[in-house]
Amino acid sequence: MKMVLMISADLENITELEPRKGTDDPNFAYYFKMKCGACGELSQKETCLILSETTPMPNSRGTANLVQKCKFCDREGTVTMEPGHGRPLLLNVSMKANYAPLMKFDCRGLEPVEFSFGRGWKARSTAGTIFKDIDLSGGEYAEYCEKGNLPVMISNLRSKFVGTK
Known part of the structure; x- marks a missing residue:
């Protein structure tokens, strides 16, 4: 099953939000809980996936970003990240309460749930100031843009996983 992580937030005087090196940032850490298929x-506990970190898949020549056994039924599952499907959350998308795709996952025997926003985000203010290394683990971010002489805020963080082809 392929799943796309979709994100949304309320953006105040912010035109875009994304991982600090873009949606295909090889070192951005995705944290979420896994459900056994x-x-x-x-x-x-939350599981961490990073695009640049892979491990060999059992009984296969391929690699995955995660190989994990269920502690309850002992079945093994894999998750492989598929870059190239994400885009920044833009202000006009946020204003309509819509979601932007962040990353696509090929899930076999596991299903990601409950994404946790953490560190490593980047945002651009309406005045063009770039705020780097934003920590969203507290649920929101507030700062002052001196260039535009205005407050900026990211709040009401939301995420969901959507099945896709």
Whole structure:
């Protein structure tokens, strides 16, 4: 099953929000819980996936960004990230309460759920100032743009996973 991580937020005087090196940032850390596709067990701890980190898949010549066994039923699953499908969350998308795709995942035996916004985000103000290394783990971000003489804020963070082809 292929899943796309979709994000949205309320942006105040921010024109775009994305990982600090773009949507295909090889070192951006994605944190979420995993659900076993066989028994439905939800992992207790968050799992971290990073595009630049891969591991060999069992009984295969390929690699995946995650190979994990379910602690309940002992079935193994994999998740492989597919770059090139994401784009920044833009102000006009945010104003309509719509979502922007961030990353696509090829999931086999596992399903990502409950994405956690964390560190490593970048935002551009309406005045053109770029704010780097934003930490959204607290649920919001507020700063002052001196160039535009205006406050900037990112709040009401939302995410969802959508099945795709």
